[in-house]
Amino acid sequence: MRIVVCVKHVPDATADRHFESDYTVDRVGVDGLLSELDEYAVEQALRLKEKAESPEDVTVTAVTVGPEKAADAVRKALQMGADAGVHVSDEAIAGSDAIATSLVLAAAVRKAAGGGVPDLVMCGMASTDGSMGVLPAMLAERLGVPQVTLASQVETQGDQVRIKRDGDTATEVIGARMPLVLSVTDQSGEARYPSFKGIMAAKKKPMQTYSLVDLDVSADQVGLSVAWSVVEGTEARPPRTAGEIVRDEDGSGATALTEFLAAKKFI
Amino acid sequence: MSEVLVLVDHAEGVVKKPTYELLTLARRLGEPSAVFIGTADAAGAVKDNLARYGAEKVYVVDDADIKGFLVAPKAEALAQLVEKTSPAAVLLTSSPEGKEVAARLAIKTSSGLITDAVDIAEGGITTQSVFAGNYTVTAKVTQGTPVITVKPNAATPQEHTGAGVVEEFAATISEAARTAQIVASQPREKSGRPELTEAAIVVSGGRGTGGEFAPIEALADALGAAVGASRAAVDSGWVPHSYQVGQTGKTVSPQLYVAAGISGAIQHRAGMQTSKTIVAINKDDEAPIFELVDLGVVGDLHTVLPAATEAIHHRKG
Numbered sequence: 001m002r003i004v005v006c007v008k009h010v011p012d013a014t015a016d017r018h019f020e021s022d023y024t025v026d027r028v029g030v031d032g033l034l035s036e037l038d039e040y041a042v043e044q045a046l047r048l049k050e051k052a053e054s055p056e057d058v059t060v061t062a063v064t065v066g067p068e069k070a071a072d073a074v075r076k077a078l079q080m081g082a083d084a085g086v087h088v089s090d091e092a093i094a095g096s097d098a099i100a101t102s103l104v105l106a107a108a109v110r111k112a113a114g115g116g117v118p119d120l121v122m123c124g125m126a127s128t129d130g131s132m133g134v135l136p137a138m139l140a141e142r143l144g145v146p147q148v149t150l151a152s153q154v155e156t157q158g159d160q161v162r163i164k165r166d167g168d169t170a171t172e173v174i175g176a177r178m179p180l181v182l183s184v185t186d187q188s189g190e191a192r193y194p195s196f197k198g199i200m201a202a203k204k205k206p207m208q209t210y211s212l213v214d215l216d217v218s219a220d221q222v223g224l225s226v227a228w229s230v231v232e233g234t235e236a237r238p239p240r241t242a243g244e245i246v247r248d249e250d251g252s253g254a255t256a257l258t259e260f261l262a263a264k265k266f267i
Numbered sequence: 268m269s270e271v272l273v274l275v276d277h278a279e280g281v282v283k284k285p286t287y288e289l290l291t292l293a294r295r296l297g298e299p300s301a302v303f304i305g306t307a308d309a310a311g312a313v314k315d316n317l318a319r320y321g322a323e324k325v326y327v328v329d330d331a332d333i334k335g336f337l338v339a340p341k342a343e344a345l346a347q348l349v350e351k352t353s354p355a356a357v358l359l360t361s362s363p364e365g366k367e368v369a370a371r372l373a374i375k376t377s378s379g380l381i382t383d384a385v386d387i388a389e390g391g392i393t394t395q396s397v398f399a400g401n402y403t404v405t406a407k408v409t410q411g412t413p414v415i416t417v418k419p420n421a422a423t424p425q426e427h428t429g430a431g432v433v434e435e436f437a438a439t440i441s442e443a444a445r446t447a448q449i450v451a452s453q454p455r456e457k458s459g460r461p462e463l464t465e466a467a468i469v470v471s472g473g474r475g476t477g478g479e480f481a482p483i484e485a486l487a488d489a490l491g492a493a494v495g496a497s498r499a500a501v502d503s504g505w506v507p508h509s510y511q512v513g514q515t516g517k518t519v520s521p522q523l524y525v526a527a528g529i530s531g532a533i534q535h536r537a538g539m540q541t542s543k544t545i546v547a548i549n550k551d552d553e554a555p556i557f558e559l560v561d562l563g564v565v566g567d568l569h570t571v572l573p574a575a576t577e578a579i580h581h582r583k584g
């Protein structure tokens with residue numbers, strides 16, 4: 001079985017994230033890391049491999065699209081235990097919207113799988129920067145396969161996949177057949193930390209770097225200038241003005257709370 | 268004037284409130300046409316409500332052959348409707364399902380996609396809240412038919428009588444779209460409280476509850492609020508994941524958000540920072556949540572909340 005995991009290198013959410021003058025996300029001036037939500041996808045891929053009857057027949061390849069530093073996200077996946085890595089890097093890709101990114105990523109997934117569609121394409125539930133959560137569906141559309149998303153539990157048997165999804169109104173079990181695109185949530189199970197052995201082993205694992213030419217994707221299909229939606233402006237939200245802080249002493253907290261709610265007409 | 272397609276979000280024939288918000292926003296872009304995927308009977312039952320909020324047409328796509336399958340058939344049906352009607356835009360709810368339908372639709376129709384809009388102005392200029400609510404972004408689709416998903420509470424539904432002409436639409440659904448299927452479903456117990464993302468008031472509990480959610484629920488019920496939680500409370504198994512507010516849970520933007528026993532990590536703030544009024548109760552006076560509040564109470568939620576709840580009942584008589 002061939003599993004391809006899509007990972008994204010994102011600006012650290014706890015850092016001061018901001019935009020460039022062309023309204024793209026600053027990906028250079030801010031510390032980056034493997035999106036924590038993608039770690040869950042790597043983890044589930046590794047667990048599927050470990051649970052397989054013959055784990056050596058399962059390959060897990062981590063794929064990313066992004067500038068030079070984005071290779072760090074793939075490296076982390078290799079340290080966790082993925083078998084191989086693919087990094088698509090090309091200046092023309094900068095500023096691509098989700099639509100163009102999905103085009104490049106779909107081509108990269110095929111390349112990583114030796115030209116065809118792998119049995120499983122795994123993703124996190126969303127990135128922690130753009131947070132659109134649409135990439136799995138876009139990839140599935142481009143690869144011509146179903147997507148089964150937001151799994152909190154994943155089971156496979158042969159080419160059958162069963163997932164559990166905690167929806168708003170119901171907990172559902174969803175069934176589908178490979179090949180498919182699968183996204184997992186942060187409820188699917190804590191991601192492992194790379195061991196020292198894993199870190200050392202990762203250095204010897206194959207890591208391919210491709211440009212758009214290698215993927216047969218034309219540079220005029222991607223990038224900021226051909227994006228199908230444009231950002232017209234960004235504005236930092238004004239910081240909230242410091243509110244009133246009261247210390248609860250002998251019930252004064254409850255009184256302050258009740259009076260505040262009444263004054264604001266919430267009662 | 269061009270049509271604007273609005274995908275109706277409904278459960279068993281009951282239309283959810285965000286659909287009326289979409290119809291209201293759609294009027295800024297053209298003539299709203301509701302797209303109802305369900306049975307003809309259910310469509311008949313909801314068409315008057317859709318018309319009351321401005322739907323000039325109600326396209327009904329019979330779901331007999333696609334019920335229980337995930338989003339792919341819906342995207343196919345919508346793509347065919349887009350081809351037929353050449354709408355000014357397609358609006359969908361920013362639920363996981365709405366976003367996935369939108370994603371597939373955008374690629375099928377070679378159109379730009381904007382997700383999680385909190386407002387749409389004339390000309391299709393959208394407003395989004397990004398980076399944990401620290402920035403607002405205005406954007407616009409420049410290619411194809413704009414596909415836009417809109418967050419709940421983005422607009423106040425306004426009544427505006429539309430003709431509500433029902434038109435059946437026979438979509439051709441491919442076999443390939445009917446592959447991922449719901450094989451079992453366990454409905455969640457109904458709490459009787461408002462839906463978390465739609466509620467005007469949300470009361471949330473975190474690690475500081477120590478697993479004791481009764482004071483949170485009692486205050487929520489006194490205020491007619493929804494109950495939310497931080498990830499710490501969900502991971503501890505105290506409440507279901509559907510309660511979670513934050514990056515990997517729901518994003519809420521209510522009139523009032525009450526955070527009790529929640530420290531206010533960036534992941535939680537991402538889900539509630541755009542709330543109009545924020546109140547926090549926390550024992551730790553250095554909790555980062557206090558940076559956001561209009562009112563902060565440094566104290567034990569287990570004494571403050573019950574006393575406040577009682578006072579609220581007393582005021583209400």
